Amino acid sequence: MADSGNPDPAPPQRDWASALGSSPVPQPAGTGGPAPRPQLYEARKAVHNKRIDGPFRRFKWLVMIVTLAIYYITPWLRWDRGPYAPDQAVLIDIEHRRFYMFDIEIWPHEFYFVAGLLIMAGIGLFLVTSAVGRAWCGYACPQTVWTDLFQHVDRFIDGDRNARMRLDKAPWTASKIARRSVKWTIYLAISMATGGAWILYFADAPTLFREFFTGEAAFVAYATVGVLTFTTFWLGGFMREQVCIYMCPWPRIQAAMLDEKSLIVTYKDWRGEPRGSLKKAEKAPEKFGDCVDCNMCVAVCPTGIDIREGQQIGCITCGLCIDACDRVMKEVGRPRGLIDYATLEQCEAEAAGAAPTPAWKALLRFRTLLYLGVWSAIGAGLLFALGTRTRTELTVSPDRNPPFMLMKDGAVRNAYTLRLRNMQARPRDMEVALVGLPQGAVMWTENVNMDAAAPAQVVAVPANETRIVRAYVTIPAGTRADSFSFRLTSLAEDRETDLAATTFTTPGEP
Template structure:
């Protein structure tokens, strides 16, 4: 891969042809960490739609479900309605601030460990090593002529990639409908056409991006590397080659003395083995400094530490370090502990904002009622004069029951002296200040409400319409109210017109 200076050179082309990158297998702490994160993230993605959660007979039992048909979002015990979209917005804000926090603390760790492109690319590369062999074997096979053996290997590899891609697209659609039901419909050809189209698009993108455009997605297509660069500072932990310790790099004392006229007898720890380049999934050389192609996966640290162990030199020639730490170590000092580096004002502020949003959302989730009422006053006509001198106003009242069971709600009016109300099933003779309305589970019930009051009084009086639900035997009640206007005459602005 090209270095950052090559990509930004005035004479460089807008887009360079992809050069094959064949990362070498490596073992170490960061490789095992990537294994663990890959297993956990893939398990969450593929398994979550199949988890069940009992919400009673009136709601779906899928633990995580985006129910577009009924405009609901379910996540275990949490149910989000369309008018509560601010919770979704809050989660998106938390995700953004979380990325800012991680980036300011440990650089592009999201890209290196948890980004979907990284996770599926890593999975595809393991399949590739299993079929084609490690780095050297892959290079030999890529340069070899097409034979029956090569064709067989390519067909087997592409077939497994395709199965993974299909599973990826298939898992996504299960988040939007009951997974077992949709799977049966999908297999029998009865699923909605949008399901097949979605699986097709996601299969193609996973297969192409993970198999043939791996590092190109990170370098050319994804805007996040450019954004993250703006969030890094001299206190951010990034993968760093300690050139003051590694240079001058050489493969031996004799070679250095015969090839380097400026050789003064001092050798760096870097033996120019290129292991850090061989294991890099984007093919960069970390010794050239920070680059847009570095996703901070730290596999070069594992490779370099292994070489340092073999030649009897201290580990950490390539390591996580801040620019401030680099200056301190280069001067012969000791860098501060990692914990002190992480706990600095910028990261603390990010974490405080992130935690505050999460705590506020949890508090409102715990305090919210599952009953909601709204009212719309008829404007044409604004009121009706009855034969007995009373004035009647008409309202469309919506009662939202956000419980997974039907409820009987008491609808009451207050604020207008002598006012009584009835619905379409009643009459003026049966009118009262309260009435009972049955609201089905997880639904909104519209009530056509007629309110009559004496004609004498202010031209416009605030009318409070409340909905109350008393839980039988639970000693608990839920209530919500809305204020509308009760009018006895045309508004002044209308009379002037």
């Protein structure tokens, strides 16, 4: 990294490998060597970030409002699926082993849809990281969203940064106790609402909400709300940046996903160094860079880092330091972009005197397009599978003991267990027919008299259920069969069908 104490105006040599990995040792302006490293076990200093306005801050507001609204409101949305299915728009029905999302219903044997969505989420995270660094961490991570919400509560109750810092140092007077009590009560209310909203995804929301407050809910509901309330209260209200820096594994993983073409929040030290106050710069402008050493970038950072020290594990790429620095540059009449989204390649070129390159061009490269292609292909495959799947399914299990029975007239009988699955929210009559057996083969079920044996039988299957049926198949004496299929046909207007191949066992040759 650049030595900010060096007055040489020539572009410094940058250690890009270090910039992509861990934090370098800072070298403050006006010193001849590196600053001392912080002690490993030094006491934590609370981070009180300053309020700032700008494009990135407004985008964070938007993401926070949208994500919180989705989380808290979604369980209350209704969706009409008919009289035989729940009317909650998004429901994880563990009791009946179903997952409902608006018009989509996922059964346990269709878990590959969930697996596909998880794979898409992972590849999407790789795509975002390789393109714009830790933007997920800076805007949409739950820890970031709830921490941001709690920090707004801090400002509302205690005031902005300086007021909160003074209150921290103040003795525990009645006023301070009252402020802390009000603030922590709001923390607790938000945390309980967070835990309460989570359990509403697993049962009918209005019913569970009423049962929860009348003491009729299951113990697991209270335990889940208790655990989520505590974790939200503690992690979002007190640990905050420590979760991002010490607990979360993603900062360590993302270093392997960044390269010199990834957009990251960067301080352009060749332009800003050596630092100096505005008054000093006015007296000797040729000796100082654009950075006026106002520390606004540090004051607004939610994790309390100094971006001027280079890439660090605590940087969540939220862009608030860009908003702060651009505002200061505007006030002092200097061009924006001293801190900006830029790739390391662009930084090198700009330091060598090239004109700044639009940041968006860094997104159009092979790596990001490859991730996008894979992500899109998986999504398209899931949509195709979802659009072409049928709501009628049949599975067959032949009896193994005994494998066959000889009837008194010489006919051979096999027994089977059929599972008729009706995945529609209405009961349907379904026809089970034999395909591929010799002429004269018949079947009957446990609920049908043997005298009514025929090549096909009709079975009523309830809505959204799997009906298990015992079926018996016979072939006439003197005929043989090795394999055949059961064909299941819905007799409703959709006429969906499904074939299940199986075997027919006959006595061996004498």
